[in-house]
Amino acid sequence: MDTSKQPDIEYHPNLQKYLQRQSLRLAENPDLPKTPLPPGFPERVDGPIVWEGNDWVNEDQWVYRLSEMELKEISDALLHFRSTGLALGFIARDNFPLPTLSLKLREFAQELYSGRGFFVLRTIPIDDYSREELAIIYAGISTHVGSARGKQDGTGAVLAHIKDLTVSHAHEKGGIGNSAYTTDKQVFHTDVGDLIALMALEIAQEGGTSRISSGARVYNELAATRPDLIHTLSEPWPLDSFGGDPGYTTRPLLYYEDGHVIIQYSRRHFTGYGKQKRTPHIPPITEAQAEALDAVHFLAEKYSLGLNFQKGDIQYINSLGLLHARDAFQDSEQHTRHLIRLWLRNDELAWSTPKPLQSIWQRLYSARPEEQRFPLEPEIRRKPGGMTK
Numbered sequence: 001m002d003t004s005k006q007p008d009i010e011y012h013p014n015l016q017k018y019l020q021r022q023s024l025r026l027a028e029n030p031d032l033p034k035t036p037l038p039p040g041f042p043e044r045v046d047g048p049i050v051w052e053g054n055d056w057v058n059e060d061q062w063v064y065r066l067s068e069m070e071l072k073e074i075s076d077a078l079l080h081f082r083s084t085g086l087a088l089g090f091i092a093r094d095n096f097p098l099p100t101l102s103l104k105l106r107e108f109a110q111e112l113y114s115g116r117g118f119f120v121l122r123t124i125p126i127d128d129y130s131r132e133e134l135a136i137i138y139a140g141i142s143t144h145v146g147s148a149r150g151k152q153d154g155t156g157a158v159l160a161h162i163k164d165l166t167v168s169h170a171h172e173k174g175g176i177g178n179s180a181y182t183t184d185k186q187v188f189h190t191d192v193g194d195l196i197a198l199m200a201l202e203i204a205q206e207g208g209t210s211r212i213s214s215g216a217r218v219y220n221e222l223a224a225t226r227p228d229l230i231h232t233l234s235e236p237w238p239l240d241s242f243g244g245d246p247g248y249t250t251r252p253l254l255y256y257e258d259g260h261v262i263i264q265y266s267r268r269h270f271t272g273y274g275k276q277k278r279t280p281h282i283p284p285i286t287e288a289q290a291e292a293l294d295a296v297h298f299l300a301e302k303y304s305l306g307l308n309f310q311k312g313d314i315q316y317i318n319s320l321g322l323l324h325a326r327d328a329f330q331d332s333e334q335h336t337r338h339l340i341r342l343w344l345r346n347d348e349l350a351w352s353t354p355k356p357l358q359s360i361w362q363r364l365y366s367a368r369p370e371e372q373r374f375p376l377e378p379e380i381r382r383k384p385g386g387m388t389k
Ligand SMILES: [Fe+2]
Pocket: 189, 190, 191, 324
């Protein structure tokens, strides 16, 4: 087999190609499923973060409906923060006080790190506030969940807009290399960082369902049936930096740290997306890695839970423990899907960060309050040099 070239694999997983590759590899080496697990990796993990979509009966199990009193606390906290005259980067628990809701939010933060790994707050009355007020409210509530805000680009933006930008930003140099900015389906992946928050300013005319899946559930199945792929996932992979310097970095996609299964990857770093093709002349991925990418995707899909995202909802997920995806969608003039995202971390409750991720985490959570930007209009994430990411 030619190992010097990239396997036949694309951003959008193809079930038939996956099954073909799987049977070819098993035919070449029928002993793959007998491979012992890598040292330190358990045969299975248990706990509330190990779940399947079918385990959930209805959304009341994870949706918390904000009461009138709590909504009043939120608008009072907005006024309080405004009265300080501080820039948005300074939003913190003490200047966005939520006398009773903060206790609930602390419980929910525990749910993210020690429970099922997700919850939804319903719902912020979007039309009652300006865009800037919504950014303050969103960051203010979120600071009670995880006070550290992650940088989402090289220019200190801690707020990112998830919206179809293919029409408005068609001129972008190099094209749009991330499905987050299109109406296209987004396959299972994780964002970098501990926690992801998404607030829906508006939802699509049709489609766009958010899907989440337990990384530990995926792990258990692979550990039981294809331990060789646990090896593959826990060894270093070449991540394309798409024109960055260096041209690629290497790290594992799967970690077992302090009793937690952690998966961290985005498929496009191995396959490219859209006009952003995988960079030639960097090491290709292997056939085993191609199979592992598909295996994780299809298992995550099989055990996933669809979240019915409403305008004004805020969704919080643990991005170390859960994978997520999004269905394709259709916008209309009245209903143009528009989410705003924060990356967060709760330093008190956080899992320990695996060593190969520590430098990324340091960079991510290092923005001082005065450096944090809250763009109120959509923009494509930039690296410091201006390259889209
Ligand atoms: Fe994502």
